[in-house]
Amino acid sequence: MDLSTIERRIAATGLLVRGGFHPGGDDAVPGNPATLILVGDVAGRLWPHFNAARRDEADPLDSWTRRVLDPAATDLGARIVYPFDGPPHHPFQRWAMRAEGLRPSPIGPLAHPEFGLWHSYRAALLFGRRIDLGPPPPADHPCDGCADKPCLGACPVEAFDGRGFSLPACLGHLRAPQGRPCMTGGCLARHACPVGAEHAYGADHQAFVAQSFLAAFGR
Numbered sequence: 001m002d003l004s005t006i007e008r009r010i011a012a013t014g015l016l017v018r019g020g021f022h023p024g025g026d027d028a029v030p031g032n033p034a035t036l037i038l039v040g041d042v043a044g045r046l047w048p049h050f051n052a053a054r055r056d057e058a059d060p061l062d063s064w065t066r067r068v069l070d071p072a073a074t075d076l077g078a079r080i081v082y083p084f085d086g087p088p089h090h091p092f093q094r095w096a097m098r099a100e101g102l103r104p105s106p107i108g109p110l111a112h113p114e115f116g117l118w119h120s121y122r123a124a125l126l127f128g129r130r131i132d133l134g135p136p137p138p139a140d141h142p143c144d145g146c147a148d149k150p151c152l153g154a155c156p157v158e159a160f161d162g163r164g165f166s167l168p169a170c171l172g173h174l175r176a177p178q179g180r181p182c183m184t185g186g187c188l189a190r191h192a193c194p195v196g197a198e199h200a201y202g203a204d205h206q207a208f209v210a211q212s213f214l215a216a217f218g219r
């Protein structure tokens, strides 16, 4: 089975293949597979697929992800792990740095040269066999040429200080009436990034992410 077959099977779910790599001992991939292929989303393209099939259940996006990807992994003869497994969590950002050559933005999420901060990871397929992945991706980091770094100054409660992220400050704002723009339109710091701004998620998707974030971490 080649990479294009895997890409087609994953595309049928509404998600997409986001590169891969051949893990070594220090990549912390369970079971030491020969090939890891990342599955994710860019520009919120998963939204209409998820929205059409969502159910009234806990963690609806994660549950939908399992419903569409578990059978795909079986078809492809792969094991599958998810970013929402755990804790302990699998190191998806480290794997994405290997698979796609991305690096972290100053506010934490990895910055993509085309999609900016509007992308995510939904699973990793683990194959016992070696799959040809083609040439490695270019290591093009948009933050290197971004002198002003507007993402760092856009949060109304300064949840980013350039060294870390203050979850309590962010959650406090989201719970307050002043946090309504973040709750309905999405994180203002992510919006401040000019790279991939045209790929920002739609309004329903932004509100869903904010509500899920508050539900998961805001108790």
Ligand code: B12
Binding pocket: 082, 083, 084, 089, 090, 091, 092, 093, 094, 095, 104, 107, 108, 109, 110, 111, 117, 119, 120, 121, 122, 165, 167, 209, 213, 217
């Ligand atoms: C727990 C978690 C959080 C916690 C973090 C708590 C903490 N202090 O660690 C909180 C609630 C704060 C959080 C917030 C957000 N998160 Co979060 N989170 C996770 C989760 C589930 C686990 C992270 C983890 O602990 N990994 C374990 C470590 C061992 O893995 P790791 O890959 O090595 O990750 C670390 C390194 O990348 C390291 N790191 C940072 N810079 C560098 C640089 C180098 C060179 C290296 C080697 C490592 C490194 O920091 C990472 C996190 O600790 C991941 C999913 C996942 N499984 O990775 C999503 C994930 C990281 N989150 C994500 C997102 C989008 C967010 C939010 C924007 C909210 C949202 N859901 O929209 C905010 C952003 C906050 C911020 N500024 O970082 C995305 C990031 C996608 C991307 N573009 O990179 C992920 C990958 C989920 C996904 N499905 O795509 N998150």
Ligand code: SF4
Binding pocket: 105, 106, 107, 111, 116, 117, 142, 143, 144, 146, 149, 150, 151, 152, 192, 193, 194, 195
């Ligand atoms: S605003 Fe600039 S520094 Fe911040 S994430 Fe975007 S490109 Fe990187």
Ligand code: SF4
Binding pocket: 154, 155, 156, 157, 158, 159, 169, 170, 171, 173, 174, 182, 186, 187, 188, 189, 190
């Ligand atoms: S969601 Fe709002 S409060 Fe939280 S980090 Fe983003 S801009 Fe700051």
